[in-house]
Amino acid sequence: MSISFLRALLRAPHSVGAIWPSSPALAREMVRASALEGTSAVVELGPGSGAFTGHILANLPSGARFLAIEKCPILTREVSAKFPGACIVEGCATRLGHHLAEHDVSTPGAILSGLPWAIFSDDLQNAILHQVRDNLGTDGVFSTFAYYGPHKWGAGRAFRKKLQAHFSEVERSAVVLRNIPPAFVYSCRR
Numbered sequence: 001m002s003i004s005f006l007r008a009l010l011r012a013p014h015s016v017g018a019i020w021p022s023s024p025a026l027a028r029e030m031v032r033a034s035a036l037e038g039t040s041a042v043v044e045l046g047p048g049s050g051a052f053t054g055h056i057l058a059n060l061p062s063g064a065r066f067l068a069i070e071k072c073p074i075l076t077r078e079v080s081a082k083f084p085g086a087c088i089v090e091g092c093a094t095r096l097g098h099h100l101a102e103h104d105v106s107t108p109g110a111i112l113s114g115l116p117w118a119i120f121s122d123d124l125q126n127a128i129l130h131q132v133r134d135n136l137g138t139d140g141v142f143s144t145f146a147y148y149g150p151h152k153w154g155a156g157r158a159f160r161k162k163l164q165a166h167f168s169e170v171e172r173s174a175v176v177l178r179n180i181p182p183a184f185v186y187s188c189r190r
């Protein structure tokens, strides 16, 4: 865990929402589930300290645009320094459409989320999912992860239902054991 991640966690635990950054194994599963091949624009929501960012950039089709939107200024600075040249902006996932227009990024074929859904209110979850669905390309994929175990509890089940209400197809990956805690990936299509 980086010092910046720890500082951000202490300063805004209600927004960072994780005790440990995601593992490379989960990052690989997120990228696999997102089917980046052939996409002309890829968006990452909530990159944090960049646990997924390097894997996304390494698999970005040539010529494709990349935009990451991070709410925490400390982490925005850290991840920008880690990946010079990548477009990482301080902003909010609820304003996805605005950030795409502001940075002249075309309709994304893939949106990957590291957002801490479990600590978001119902209204915030809905606002972000509306933005994702409305801005994702017709054949695009939205992927997000959930921790194995809590997904069976009330809030986890409610979140899955919310994904199913916003997207016509919601698939689940196998559980990634090499992550703290173990997690799996939802991939959603409009």
Ligand SMILES: C[S@@+](CC[C@H](N)C(=O)[O-])C[C@H]1O[C@@H](n2cnc3c(N)ncnc32)[C@H](O)[C@@H]1O
Pocket (backbone or CB within 6 Å): 015, 016, 017, 018, 020, 021, 022, 045, 046, 047, 048, 049, 050, 051, 052, 069, 070, 071, 072, 075, 091, 092, 093, 094, 113, 114, 115, 116
């Ligand atoms: C749990 S961290 C995930 C970081 C990394 N993707 C990972 O999996 O390790 C969640 C990140 O989402 C950011 N975040 C929270 N709410 C956000 C919002 N509304 N818009 C953009 N980023 C947000 C937090 O600041 C934090 O950096």
